[in-house]
Structures are given as C-alpha cells and as structure tokens.
Amino acid sequence: MLGYLCTRVLLVVPTLFGVTLVTFVLTYILPGNPALVKAGPLATPQHIAEMERRMGLDQPMAVQYWRYLRGLFRGDLGESHTTGRPVLEDLIQRVPATLELTLAALAVALVVGIPLGVVAAVRRDGWLDHVSRLLGVGGVAMPTFWTGLLALYIFFYALGVAPPPLGRLATGITPPPLVTGLLTVDSLLAREGRALASALHQLVLPALVLGFSVMAPLTRMVRATMLEVLESDYIKAAWAAGLPRRTVIYGDALRNCMIPVITLLGVVFGFLMAGNVVVESVFAWPGIGNYAVAAMMSKDSGPIQSFVLFVGVVYVFVNLAVDLVYGLVDPRIRLR
Amino acid sequence: MSDLLAVSDLTVHFDTDEGVVQAVDGATLRIAPGEVVGLVGESGSGKSVTALAILRLLRPPARVLGGRIELDGRDLLGCSEQEMRAVRGSQISMVFQSPRTSLNPVLSVGRQIERLLVRHAAARPGQARERVVEMLREVGIAEPERRARQYAHQLSGGMCQRVMIAMALATSPRLLIADEPTTGLDVSIAAQILDLLRDLGRRTGAAILMITHDLGVVARLCDRVVVMHAGQTVEWAPVRELFHAPAHPYTRALLRSIPRVAGAREMEPIPGWVPSLLAPPPGCRFARRCALVRSECGVSVPVHAVGEDHRVACVAVEASQWTR
Amino acid sequence: MSTLVSVSADEAPARRSAAALLWRRLSRNVMSLAALGLLVVVALTAAAAPVIMPYDPDAPDAERTLEPPSRRHWLGTDLYGRDQLTRIVYAGRVDLLVALEATAVALSLGAALGAVSGYRGGWIDQVLMRIIDTIQAFPSFILAMGIAAALGNRLTNIVIAIAITHVPIYARLIRGEMLRIREMEYAEAARTVGNPRRRIIFYHLLPNCFPPVVVQATLAMGFAILTVAALSYIGLGIRPPTSEWGAMTAEGAGYIVSGEWWIFLFPGLAIMATVLSFNLLGDALRDVLDPRMKGV
Numbered sequence: 001m002l003g004y005l006c007t008r009v010l011l012v013v014p015t016l017f018g019v020t021l022v023t024f025v026l027t028y029i030l031p032g033n034p035a036l037v038k039a040g041p042l043a044t045p046q047h048i049a050e051m052e053r054r055m056g057l058d059q060p061m062a063v064q065y066w067r068y069l070r071g072l073f074r075g076d077l078g079e080s081h082t083t084g085r086p087v088l089e090d091l092i093q094r095v096p097a098t099l100e101l102t103l104a105a106l107a108v109a110l111v112v113g114i115p116l117g118v119v120a121a122v123r124r125d126g127w128l129d130h131v132s133r134l135l136g137v138g139g140v141a142m143p144t145f146w147t148g149l150l151a152l153y154i155f156f157y158a159l160g161v162a163p164p165p166l167g168r169l170a171t172g173i174t175p176p177p178l179v180t181g182l183l184t185v186d187s188l189l190a191r192e193g194r195a196l197a198s199a200l201h202q203l204v205l206p207a208l209v210l211g212f213s214v215m216a217p218l219t220r221m222v223r224a225t226m227l228e229v230l231e232s233d234y235i236k237a238a239w240a241a242g243l244p245r246r247t248v249i250y251g252d253a254l255r256n257c258m259i260p261v262i263t264l265l266g267v268v269f270g271f272l273m274a275g276n277v278v279v280e281s282v283f284a285w286p287g288i289g290n291y292a293v294a295a296m297m298s299k300d301s302g303p304i305q306s307f308v309l310f311v312g313v314v315y316v317f318v319n320l321a322v323d324l325v326y327g328l329v330d331p332r333i334r335l336r
Numbered sequence: 337m338s339d340l341l342a343v344s345d346l347t348v349h350f351d352t353d354e355g356v357v358q359a360v361d362g363a364t365l366r367i368a369p370g371e372v373v374g375l376v377g378e379s380g381s382g383k384s385v386t387a388l389a390i391l392r393l394l395r396p397p398a399r400v401l402g403g404r405i406e407l408d409g410r411d412l413l414g415c416s417e418q419e420m421r422a423v424r425g426s427q428i429s430m431v432f433q434s435p436r437t438s439l440n441p442v443l444s445v446g447r448q449i450e451r452l453l454v455r456h457a458a459a460r461p462g463q464a465r466e467r468v469v470e471m472l473r474e475v476g477i478a479e480p481e482r483r484a485r486q487y488a489h490q491l492s493g494g495m496c497q498r499v500m501i502a503m504a505l506a507t508s509p510r511l512l513i514a515d516e517p518t519t520g521l522d523v524s525i526a527a528q529i530l531d532l533l534r535d536l537g538r539r540t541g542a543a544i545l546m547i548t549h550d551l552g553v554v555a556r557l558c559d560r561v562v563v564m565h566a567g568q569t570v571e572w573a574p575v576r577e578l579f580h581a582p583a584h585p586y587t588r589a590l591l592r593s594i595p596r597v598a599g600a601r602e603m604e605p606i607p608g609w610v611p612s613l614l615a616p617p618p619g620c621r622f623a624r625r626c627a628l629v630r631s632e633c634g635v636s637v638p639v640h641a642v643g644e645d646h647r648v649a650c651v652a653v654e655a656s657q658w659t660r
Numbered sequence: 661m662s663t664l665v666s667v668s669a670d671e672a673p674a675r676r677s678a679a680a681l682l683w684r685r686l687s688r689n690v691m692s693l694a695a696l697g698l699l700v701v702v703a704l705t706a707a708a709a710p711v712i713m714p715y716d717p718d719a720p721d722a723e724r725t726l727e728p729p730s731r732r733h734w735l736g737t738d739l740y741g742r743d744q745l746t747r748i749v750y751a752g753r754v755d756l757l758v759a760l761e762a763t764a765v766a767l768s769l770g771a772a773l774g775a776v777s778g779y780r781g782g783w784i785d786q787v788l789m790r791i792i793d794t795i796q797a798f799p800s801f802i803l804a805m806g807i808a809a810a811l812g813n814r815l816t817n818i819v820i821a822i823a824i825t826h827v828p829i830y831a832r833l834i835r836g837e838m839l840r841i842r843e844m845e846y847a848e849a850a851r852t853v854g855n856p857r858r859r860i861i862f863y864h865l866l867p868n869c870f871p872p873v874v875v876q877a878t879l880a881m882g883f884a885i886l887t888v889a890a891l892s893y894i895g896l897g898i899r900p901p902t903s904e905w906g907a908m909t910a911e912g913a914g915y916i917v918s919g920e921w922w923i924f925l926f927p928g929l930a931i932m933a934t935v936l937s938f939n940l941l942g943d944a945l946r947d948v949l950d951p952r953m954k955g956v
Contacts, residue, residue, distance in 0.1 A: 014790070015793065015794070015797050018790070018793070018794030018797055019794070019797050019798070021794070022794060022795075022797075022798070022803075022806075023806065026806045026807065026809075026810040027810070029810050029811070137936065137939060137940070137943075138932075138936065140935075140939060141882065141886075141932050141933075141935040141936035141939055142928075142932050143886055143889050143890060143893075143906070143909070143928055143931050143932065143935075144890070145889075145890060145893045145894075145906070145909060145910075145928075146909055146924070146928030146929075146931065146932065149909065149912070149913055149916060149924045149928065150925070150928070152916050153916050153921055153924075153925075156916070156917075157916055157917065157919060157921075164917070232437070233432065233434060233437040233438045234437060234438055234439055234440045234441070236393070236432070236438075237430075237432055237438040237439070237500075238440070239393055239424070240391055240393055240424055240425065240429075240430040240432075241424060241425035241429070241430075241452055241503065242420075242421045242422065242423065242424030242425030242426060242452075242455070242456065243425070243451070243452075243455065244421065244455075247451075252440055252443070255442050255443075256440070256441065256442055259442065269799075270799035270800075271799070273799045273801075273802055274799050274800070274801035274802060274890075277801070277802070277805065277890075277894060278890050278893065278894060281893070281894050282913065292805075293894045293895065293896070296809055296895065296896060297895055301809060301810075304805065304806065304809045305806060305809070305810070307802075308798065308802055308803065308805065308806035311798065311799065311802045312797055312798045312802070312803075315797065315798060315799055315802075316797055330442070331441070331442055331487045331489075332441060332487070332489045335486075335487060335490060
C-alpha cells in the first residue's frame with residue numbers, strides 16, 4: 001500500500017512538468033507579439049524592443065520555459081486585457097461558479113447514472129436496461145451544447161419553468177455573504193431563502209444538462225462492469241451457498257462493481273470539465289470556461305492557455321486522488 | 337438404506353446461437369448417506385451441469401427438460417426458490433474448481449464463512465466467529481484467527497481451497513458436491529485436499545459427490561463411481577469393482593488409455609471423437625466409437641446389472657460376458 | 661508448410677474471404693445496417709451537394725428570412741433567407757472532412773508511434789509513452805481548445821488540434837497489439853529470415869492489428885465531429901463564412917428566446933444522427949471483429 005501510494009505521488013511530478021511544458025509550448029506559438037500588446041498602440045519600435053528584452057522574449061526557448069515555470073510558482077499566469085487583472089485573480093474569482101456547476105452535475109450523474117447502470121445489468125433485457133442502453137448510445141451522440149439549447153427551448157421558452165440563462169442569480173437578487181463561493185451553500189448558511197431559491201432555480205437546468213452529458217458514458221461503464229461481476233466465480237459460489245438475492249446482488253456484486261467504478265470517476269471528471277466549457281457558454285454561467293472563451297473572442301489569448309494549464313493541473317490531482325481512494329478501498333492493494 | 341440423493345432421468349438442454357445443445361440426457365445416480373461417490377467423465381460430459389442441476393443453479397439458456405431430483409425423498413426440481421435457497425449452502429454445499437476466484441475478493445474469508453453460519457445456522461455473530469476459527473483449524477489452516485481476517489489474495493491456492501471446504505462444511509451439510517476441487521493445485525497439495533475431504537466427510541457424516549476427470553482421484557477417495565459419457569450416465573459400480581472389472585466399453589477404454597508408469601505398454605487412445613451435443617445420435621452416444629456396437633444401440637439403451645451393486649447401460653454387455 | 665514464405669502469400673485469399681465474412685455478419689444486425697445506410701446517404705449527399713442541392717448555401721433571400729420549415733424550404737431559412745437544408749448539407753462536408761482528416765492523421769501517427777514503441781521496447785518505449793501520457797494528462801477537449809487557440813481558426817489547425825488529442829488512442833492500442841504479437845511464431849520466422857526491423861513492424865505485424873483499429877477509428881470519427889462542432893460553437897473552431905454544424909447551432913442559439921427553433925435544432929440533429937451512426941457502426945464492427953471487447 002505504501003509503495004503504491006509513493007509511486008503514484010511521485011509520478012505526479014513529471015506529469016505536472018509535462019503539463020506545464022505543453023501549455024508553455026502553446027503559449028510560445030501563439031500568434032502575435034505580447035510585447036507589442038503590452039507596450040501599447042503608441043509604442044515606438046525602440047519601446048517594443050525594450051519591452052521584448054524586459055519580458056525575456058529574445059531569450060532561447062529553454063530559458064523562456066524556465067522563466068515561465070518560475071512565474072507559475074509565483075502565481076503569475078499573465079494578465080488579461082479584457083479585465084485588466086492578473087489571470088490568476090480572475091480564475092480564482094470565477095472558480096466557485098464552475099465548481100458549483102460541476103458538483104451539481106456530478107451529483108446528478110452519480111445519483112441517476114450509477115443505479116441506472118446497476119439495475120440495467122441486474123434486470124438484463126428488461127425495460128430499464130433498454131432505456132439505459134438507449135440513453136447511453138443516444139446520449140453519447142448528442143452534442144452537449146445542443147442538449148443545452150434544446151433544454152432551454154423546451155423548459156424556458158416553451159414551458160416557462162426554467163429561468164432565462166442570465167447567470168447564477170436572477171436579476172435583482174443580492175448574493176449572500178461570501179463564504180465558500182457556492183451560492184447554494186452560502187445562502188443556506190446565511191439563511192437567505194430567496195437567494196437560495198433563486199440560486200437553485202438558475203442551477204437546475206445547466207446542472208441537469210451537464211450531468212446528463214456525463215451520465216451516458218458513466219451508465220454504460222457501470223452496466224458493463226456489473227454484468228462482468230455478476231458472471232464471476234465468486235458470485236456463482238455465493239448463489240450456491242444459498243445466500244439471499246439481496247445479499248448476492250446488492251451486497252457482494254455491487255461492492256465489487258463499485259471498486260472499478262471509482263477509477264472511472266477520474267475520466268468522468270475529464271468529461272465534466274469539457275462539458276463545463278460548453279454549458280457555461282450556453283447558459284452564460286460566469287465560470288472559468290466562459291471566462292477563457294470570452295477572452296479568446298476579444299483576442300486576449302493569455303487566459304485560455306492559463307485555463308488549459310489550470311484544468312490540466314486539477315485533472316492530474318483529481319486522478320491522483322481517485323487512485324489513492326481506490327488503493328484504500330480495494331483490499332487487494334491496501335494489503336499487499 | 338434409503339438414498340440421500342436420487343437423480344433420475346435428468347435431461348438438460350442449452351439454447352445457443354448455434355442450436356440446442358443436449359448437454360445431459362437421462363442421467364441417473366444415487367448417493368447414500370455418508371458415502372463418497374465419484375462422477376467421472378471427460379470434459380464436456382455433463383458432470384458439472386448435473387451438479388448445478390442438483391442445486392438448481394442452472395439459468396437460461398439452460399433448460400431442465402425432465403427427470404427427478406430428490407433429497408431424502410423431497411422433490412428438489414419442483415420446490416419453490418425459497419425452499420431451494422434453504423437447501424443450498426445448508427443441506428447441500430458445493431465446492432468449485434478455482435478456489436481463489438470463488439472467494440469474494442473484497443470480503444475477509446472469515447466474514448464469508450461467518451455470514452453463512454448466521455444465515456443457515458442462526459448463529460449469533462460471536463458464536464459464529466468462534467466457529468469460523470474452529471472450522472479453519474479443522475481444515476488444517478495454521479493461525480486460524482489471523483487467517484480469518486485475511487483476504488483471498490493473501491492466501492495460497494491450497495489454503496483458498498481449504499477455506500472453501502470450511503465454508504462448505506461449516507453448516508454441516510448432508511451432501512457436499514465437489515466439482516474438480518483439485519484442478520490447478522500442486523500435486524502434493526491436491527493429495528492433502530483429497531485426504532482432508534475424506535476425513536471431514538467421515539467425521540461429519542456428510543456424503544460427497546466428487547466430480548472429476550481424474551481416475552486417480554476416484555481411486556483415492558471414492559466408495560462408488562458413476563461414469564458419464566457425452567451427457568449420459570453409463571456405468572455405476574463400487575470403486576474396486578470398476579477398476580478390476582469394468583463393464584461398459586467406454587469405461588474399459590478409459591481405463592486402458594491411462595498411461596502406466598510401471599510396465600511398458602502402448603498408450604491406447606479411445607478411437608473417434610466425442611459426439612457433438614448439438615445433434616447427438618439417438619440411443620447410446622458411445623455407439624459410434626464402440627467396438628461392440630449393434631443395431632439396437634441406436635434405439636435405446638437398457639440398464640442391467642452385471643454384478644453386486646454394479647450396473648451398466650449397455651446392450652452388448654451381459655452378466656457373464658465381460659473379461660479383463 | 662513453410663511459414664517463412666507463406667506470410668504474404670496466404671494472407672491475400674484470407675483477407676478477401678475475411679471481408680466477405682465481415683459483411684455477412686455485419687448485415688445480420690439491423691441497427692448497424694441502418695447506421696451504415698445513413699452514413700452512406702450523408703456521405704453521398706455531402707459529396708454531391710453542389711449538384712443536387714437546389715439552393716446556393718450563401719445566397720440570401722431578403723423576402724424569406726426566418727421562415728419555419730415549409731415545402732419550399734424543408735428545414736426553414738435563417739436571418740438572411742438562406743435555405744437551411746442546403747447549408748446543413750454543405751456544412752456536413754466540412755465536418756466530415758475535418759473528422760476524416762483528423763482521424764487519418766491521428767491513426768497514421770499513433771499507429772507508427774505505437775508500433776515502434778511496442779516492438780522496440782526499452783527507452784524508446786519509455787520516452788514515447790511519456791509523451792503519450794502527457795497528452796492524456798489533459799481532458800482531450802480542453803487540450804484541443806488550447807491547441808486551436810494557439811494555432812488559429814483555420815481548418816488545417818483544427819484538424820491538427822483534434823488529431824493530436826486522438827493520437828494516444830491509436831498509439832496505446834497498437835502498442836498493446838504489438839506487445840502481444842511480437843513474440844508469436846510468424847514474427848519469429850520473419851526475424852529469422854533476416855527481415856529488417858522496419859519491414860517486420862510495418863509489413864508483417866501491423867496489418868494484423870487492423871480489426872481493433874478499424875473499430876476505434878469508426879468510433880473516433882464520431883468524437884472528432886463532436887469536438888469540431890463544440891470548438892466551433894464556442895468560437896474556437898471553424899468560423900463563418902464557412903458553414904459548419906456547430907457554428908450553425910451557435911447562430912441559432914440567439915433565436916431561442918424568440919421562438920425560431922429550426923435554426924438551432926437541425927444542425928444539432930445532423931450532428932447527433934451522424935455521430936450516432938458512427939457509434940452504432942463502430943459497436944457492430946466491434947461485435948463482429950473483436951468479440952473480446954464485448955460488453956462495453
């Protein structure tokens with residue numbers, strides 16, 4: 001167990017280096033001269049050259065990479081022209097919105113998707129199985145932005161139950177005092193009913209859309225794993241030992257199914273991040289994805305690469321956490 | 337003495353993409369209380385299917401078409417699933433082929449035995465735990481308290497099989513079905529396991545149905561033997577009788593084909609192939625490979641006695657006609 | 661039978677009958693036939709668009725702006741009066757082309773990397789796999805965003821962005837297959853005769869990795885289309901005036917509040933139908949070619 005832990009943690013380091021290298025290369029090959037932009041429209045060629053020297057743009061690539069890394073350690077992710085602030089500040093300010101959306105979507109996907117996959121496997125070829133397979137095959141083919149627009153059309157335009165996609169709170173509602181940044185939690189803590197209701201109301205549709213988009217692959221994987229487990233020797237032995245159905249299926253089989261499903265959560269998180277960008281765009285949700293994309297539209301290229309870096313780093317740590325949890329839960333790894 | 341288990345005329349079919357596989361055809365066998373019966377045959381002869389049928393563990397695409405299975409006179413094929421669940425694991429237990437994969441990887445082995453006791457013997461958790469340690473000791477596992485807390489992957493193959501035997505015998509079943517329990521085990525470990533089974537069987541009074549393709553296992557362990565070929569039971573005899581005076585042509589060919597170490601002799605494989613179970617020939621399924629085949633063999637196969645407690649399903653063999 | 665010479669000689673007739681067998685087993689499944697049929701229709705329509713489409717995709721018609729689906733315009737018209745059906749077909753050309761090119765590039769590069777990595781092993785394997793790991797350290801769409809943003813909105817750049825994120829799929833697949841088959845007899849035989857390594861890898865062994873690769877490539881086509889559509893939706897992909905399904909859906913987003921549903925619905929539907937067909941076809945191919953992978 002200790003060995004497993006150490007190897008996994010140590011592997012993170014080169015992976016992080018790889019991540020920073022990739023984003024550095026992407027920043028490096030960006031079109032446009034950052035010195036030009038920073039120096040301003042009235043700069044003379046000398047000014048620009050001076051700026052280039054100060055920003056280290058005349059140095060060889062390796063040196064620039066080193067400067068880039070040092071900057072990262074200092075928390076310097078560049079500046080955004082559109083907001084005029086350091087990118088890191090912008091990201092931190094907007095992370096809670098993305099986090100809230102991601103957590104809500106994850107809850108939807110897990111609460112609906114996992115039981116659906118399990119029951120689909122247990123009652124194979126039953127109606128629920130067909131539904132889950134349909135959802136799995138169909139859901140994977142639906143572009144998330146389209147699902148979002150469809151949901152908006154049906155629930156906002158046609159049925160009028162969903163609010164207009166204008167952000168996290170309806171206009172006119174003041175946000176609760178900042179504690180976690182998650183509006184639902186904060187309004188709950190501050191006991192502001194109106195804010196809570198509004199926050200939930202705005203959150204429902206985007207969370208459902210995003211949750212649905214990751215639910216499809218998740219359900220497929222859970223179903224496949226459960227089917228495999230149900231065919232295993234130890235389950236057959238459990239039947240032969242006369243254990244009741246509830247114990248064999250929802251005890252033994254389920255436990256063995258959930259362990260590999262944990263490893264799926266890393267992949268699921270990757271899908272969530274990808275879907276996040278699009279859903280934030282559709283619903284004008286003020287998260288980091290929207291921020292990066294909007295900046296790009298204004299020719300402000302710094303934020304997007306920092307966004308990629310940020311997501312990459314988080315993804316690495318999420319996968320690490322998943323591996324560690326897996327190691328703790330599976331006795332075959334926990335006890336060598 | 338009335339039989340503990342009586343299987344009569346069992347027929348099992350499998351519905352597959354390629355057609356209906358007639359896996360078991362009219363299988364019959366009896367087990368008396370406390371005796372060790374060996375069910376012998378090549379792979380695919382229907383031995384395991386018969387065992388699973390006894391415990392009613394067959395699921396679609398398998399279908400039980402006909403026959404009777406009675407435990408102490410009680411009909412097992414007709415009783416409810418609830419009643420069957422009370423039989424499994426407590427009156428009839430089963431030990432499978434690959435011990436390590438037959439144990440749940442995420443539960444400690446002790447826990448797996450414990451819950452059987454709680455379920456079938458209505459034991460209290462404290463009592464159950466003590467009994468678990470006792471059982472582990474009885475099957476020859478050293479440091480049973482420590483081992484009970486361990487998981488399957490921490491035990492050797494032989495130890496896993498001992499655990500499975502402990503699990504099977506913990507509830508003091510009347511019958512233990514062992515399906516090729518020594519496959520994949522080291523030869524010396526296998527011998528230990530077989531001796532363990534025999535001793536425990538004697539001590540607890542449980543009957544054992546030993547399913548195997550290995551005649552050596554039969555010789556070491558069994559009181560009586562039933563021979564199966566291509567889904568049909570063809571010969572029933574006490575073990576010594578079977579080895580010294582085999583009656584059915586298949587049994588005799590089987591015994592002739594065993595390589596001997598002492599005394600150089602040519603190996604004699606059995607001619608022909610096991611018939612396809614998708615479209616098996618009517619009547620005796622060994623007919624096409626048999627040197628004594630007659631026209632009646634393709635119609636029906638009568639069973640008659642060729643000795644004391646020795647019966648054979650063959651037209652061509654009569655009481656006085658078998659030779660060494 | 662000598663295995664030395666017969667490797668290529670025996671494969672030709674084997675491959676032909678394998679194709680026939682494949683077709684026979686594939687055609688048993690109704691869904692996969694429907695999927696294949698749809699894809700053929702889509703491909704042919706896209707290819708023949710200039711000939712069979714009644715309207716010019718870029719021709720505005722001021723009198724018929726924002727018309728719902730009708731007999732004249734089956735899928736309605738947009739803000740400029742352009743026929744949506746024609747625009748969707750033309751956009752399909754772009755999406756399919758991008759997906760095809762990206763898959764082809766990723767497959768070639770990934771297979772080459774995986775083959776060398778798997779066959780040679782050692783430090784080459786380590787280095788190449790670290791590179792693959794680094795690519796996979798990002799969620800693939802996020803990485804595609806970054807590359808597309810860095811390179812710019814041109815079609816070639818989008819192809820490169822998608823291709824790079826798909827390389828790991830093929831690299832790992834081929835590497836796995838390589839590890840499996842390099843110790844097999846026919847590989848040994850080829851080595852014994854003295855074939856140069858490159859020839860062994862690419863001529864003898866690689867062709868045997870086809871089945872899982874074909875399955876993956878089919879499925880990956882669907883992912884590629886989803887990626888380019890999503891990139892275009894958020895503005896990082898194909899930009900107007902080139903029409904593309906994702907971009908067209910984005911155009912339709914603004915009309916939801918005013919009720920013109922046909923502008924966003926049909927391009928998205930086109931995406932879904934095409935991706936679904938690729939997925940069904942890929943699943944059917946998987947069932948037929950590689951039963952080992954069944955169950956997922």
